[in-house]
Amino acid sequence: MVTNATAFGRSGLHDWVWQRISAVIIAAYVFCLLGIFVLHPHLDFAAWRAIYATLGMKLFSVLCLFSLFVHAWIGIWTVTTDYLKNVSVRVGIQSVVIVGSLLYLVWGIDILWSV
Amino acid sequence: MSLRTSRPVNLNLLSMRFPLTAIVSILHRASGVLLFLAIPLLLWVLQTSLQGEEQFLGITDHLDHLVWKLVIWLVLSALLYHLVAGIRHLLMDMHIGESKQGGRCGAQAVLAISGLLMILCGAWLW
Numbered sequence: 541m542v543t544n545a546t547a548f549g550r551s552g553l554h555d556w557v558w559q560r561i562s563a564v565i566i567a568a569y570v571f572c573l574l575g576i577f578v579l580h581p582h583l584d585f586a587a588w589r590a591i592y593a594t595l596g597m598k599l600f601s602v603l604c605l606f607s608l609f610v611h612a613w614i615g616i617w618t619v620t621t622d623y624l625k626n627v628s629v630r631v632g633i634q635s636v637v638i639v640g641s642l643l644y645l646v647w648g649i650d651i652l653w654s655v
Numbered sequence: 656m657s658l659r660t661s662r663p664v665n666l667n668l669l670s671m672r673f674p675l676t677a678i679v680s681i682l683h684r685a686s687g688v689l690l691f692l693a694i695p696l697l698l699w700v701l702q703t704s705l706q707g708e709e710q711f712l713g714i715t716d717h718l719d720h721l722v723w724k725l726v727i728w729l730v731l732s733a734l735l736y737h738l739v740a741g742i743r744h745l746l747m748d749m750h751i752g753e754s755k756q757g758g759r760c761g762a763q764a765v766l767a768i769s770g771l772l773m774i775l776c777g778a779w780l781w
Contacts, residue, residue, distance in 0.1 A: 647702075
């Protein structure tokens with residue numbers, strides 16, 4: 541069995557399932573934001589902040605950020621594994637992407653909990 | 656051996672064309688990479704817009720600027736394309752549109768629907 545240290549999951553099937561679960565969560569979040577913009581065409585600061593002040597929106601946002609972390613890891617891993625044949629370049633870029641995605645997740649949590 | 660050496664070689668790469676399904680697939684990948692690169696921009700916009708009234712208005716002022724508008728439109732277009740192409744993937748996981756003809760129809764639908772959404776998004780921004 542082919543394994544790769546920088547892949548997200550333990551197997552291709554594992555990645556496949558996580559990629560789809562995270563995709564559905566991110567899509568739901570995008571539709572939620574779209575709904576907010578459609579329902580409030582002239583959204584002002586107070587209303588915008590009030591939306592993000594609710595615990596429900598914070599939890600949904602963190603769930604979306606975590607899904608983004610997983611989805612980006614799997615997606616960029618797949619693309620770089622296909623196109624970058626030099627092992628050091630590929631593993632280097634994959635490592636930067638994994639660490640970067642994790643930083644985005646922590647940054648996002650900090651943004652949400654400062655509201 | 657003589658068969659190997661006399662094998663015809665096609666050196667004209669322009670004579671080869673990607674099928675529509677391959678174009679839709681590579682655009683799905685390209686839009687995904689672009690969206691990954693856009694994450695810090697989107698997080699910065701979220702952070703600034705939530706900081707205070709003044710910062711919120713600053714972000715909306717930014718959106719009046721042509722270059723910013725184009726950048727935001729590009730990112731939202733990539734998101735819309737990635738979303739539509741992703742839904743096609745999920746449908747194919749459910750064995751919908753898996754045949755050769757079904758794949759072609761699905762690819763055409765992805766380009767048509769996402770193209771329409773990109774135009775609508777542009778109309779909304781401008």
